[in-house]
Amino acid sequence: MERRMGRIVVAGAAAGLSAVAFQAVPALAAAGGTGHTVTQTVTQHGTWTETGDTDFCTGETISPTITGNSVMHVTWFPAGDEVWGTFTTEGTGSFVQPSTGLTYSGRVTVWGNFNVNEKNSNDTFTATFTLSAVDANGVTHLEVGHEVAHVAFNAVDPLDPVVSFDKMSVTCS
Structure with a gap:
């Protein structure tokens, strides 16, 4: 089943996987024998806005702002065929829901990993978010979700x- 993923949940995943994959490129040129591993860690902090995302509860297009931290690790054998990496992104997210004008805000956590060698590979991804907004009548509206995805080859x-x-799973109230 194909779903369009709102980047409020997967913003860190895209950045993390890109950074981890990019960090693995130097493995081909790194010095050392097959018995030694090379590890790189990248951390980042900041605020960014994603455009063209989808609100899971209404299906509307939104532009969430994320403020968070990321830690990405990648390890490989320079003369071998193995590489593995992981990332965690956590922070706060907020967006304006177009149909109601409500501003939702709350916590977002995204984690992922990958492992590759000449015999197999796998990727796992999890995301959790809890966002709320209070309307003019004082009613609190919630968007709570969790995702787990995995693929192994x-x-x-x-292929x-x-x-x-x-x-x-997403709960909207």
Whole structure:
């Protein structure tokens, strides 16, 4: 099932996977034998706005602002075929819901990892968010969600996953 993911949940995932994958590129040129690993860690702090995202509860287009922290690690054998990495992004997010004018804000946490070698590979992703807004009558509205996604491949057919799932639950009130 294909879903358009709101970046308020996956903003850190995209940045994290890109940074981790980019960090793995120097593995081809790094010095050392196959018995030694190289590890890089990247941290970042800041605020960014994503455009063209989707509110999970209304389906409307939103532009969330995220303020957060990320830690990304990647480790590899310079003369080998193994690489693995992980990232965590956490922070606060806020957006204006177009149909109501309500400003939702709250916590966002995203985590992911990948492992690759000549025989198999896998990727796992989790995201959790809790956002709320209070209307003019004092009523609190909530958008709470959690997602877990995983995909694993083997060397027999590296284009056809042997395990794949994406489970998301969102509560809107």
